[in-house]
Amino acid sequence: MEDFTFDFPSYTIGKDAYKKVDEICSLYGKKAIVIGGKRAISKAKPYLERDLKKISIIKYHVFQGEASFEACDEILGLKELSEADMIFGLGGGKAIDTAKEVQIKTGKPLFTFPTIAATCAASTKIAITYYKTGESRTTLKMTRPPIHVFINTEIITNAPSVYFYAGIGDTLGKHYEVSFSCRGRELDYLNSLALQLAPMSAEPLIKYGFKAYNDLKNKNNTYEVSQIILDIIISTGYVSILIDHKYNTALAHAIYYGLTLQDVIKEKHLHGEVVSYGVLVQLVLDHKYSGEISEEEIKKVFDFNKSIKLPTCLKDLDLEGCDLKASITKAKNNSGLEVVPYKISEEMIEDAINILEKYNKEGCL
Ligand SMILES: [Zn+2]
Structure with a gap:
């Protein structure tokens, strides 16, 4: 049998789940870029600002529209992305899938922060991509799933x-x-x-x-x-x-x-x-x-x-x-x-x- 490695994402769940971010993510560096939906960022930012002491978020990139190649390219051009040690994918499936596309292109560690519970996108290693028009395009695969999923139950409970x-x-x-x-x-x-x-x-x-x-x-x-x-x-x-x-x-x-x-x-x-x-x-x-x-x-x-x-x-x-x-x-x-x-x-x-x-x-x- 050939050598084989299998990775599961670990997770933290609770109203204070983001308090674990420092401990878990600081193994991978100090600076993070957030890729998230507008509503998701507005809901999660106060918690991140309250709870993160060791990790600094150097940019909140507001993702809009579809998880498209174009949305990914726009992020790949950001100077903050090259400075970041890790990527935080925040929001629903589309924002998280866009963060996964960026992970695939850059190889940087990805952590996810689901703000709704509608799909399992936050823990899987596939990114479903779309054309800008909304038509489905292709499914991309990461070599490993996100490292850790931070599930803030207070944010999810207050979502529609x-x-x-x-x-x-x-x-x-x-x-x-x-x-x-x-x-x-x-x-x-x-x-x-x-x-x-x-x-x-x-x-x-x-x-x-x-x-x-x-x-x-x-x-x-x-x-x-x-x-x-x-x-x-x-x-x-x-x-x-x-x-x-x-x-x-x-x-x-x-x-x-x-x-x-x-x-x-x-x-x-x-x-x-x-x-x-x-x-x-x-x-x-x-x-x-x-x-x-x-x-x-x-x-x-x-x-x-x-x-x-x-x-x-x-x-x-x-x-x-x-x-x-x-x-x-x-x-x-x-x-x-x-x-x-x-x-x-x-x-x-x-x-x-x-x-x-x-x-x-x-x-x-
Ligand atoms: Zn389904």
């Missing part, structure tokens, strides 16, 4: 709850999609580890998600909110780092990509929201065609979605009566369905959608 809502929906997919894709396969060490960890992204959601979402809406920084933040940013990120790309998504995300053909989805619905509906379609399909998923499991996820108003039927996505043929074809051809336990046809997807509609009305499969 819609990010948290979408984060919960997207995270729900991780366990169900990974375990579906991996079923019956001979897995190597890292993929086996990912599979063991995957339930950690669904179980806390079902257990704490309802209370956490309501606490966050009321700006209460509670234990349950922290558990869900960890779930969205850390558990899901760790599974993503460990898992082979081909096992990372399955039907839930394929349904999402298929439904993006519908204007109403692009205009009115969030990625994570649609993925959580896709999870239900996947479970219903798997229940019918393999028997591996029990009706109780479907009910558990269905009730959870209902409890926080995540979609469970086409009406919830404003798709009742819409022609879904093209969407189903696109879903069927999605790369997430290349590695699944059995061949999935368009008829099977349509069937699962219809069974789920019936389940919504009658409460039985």
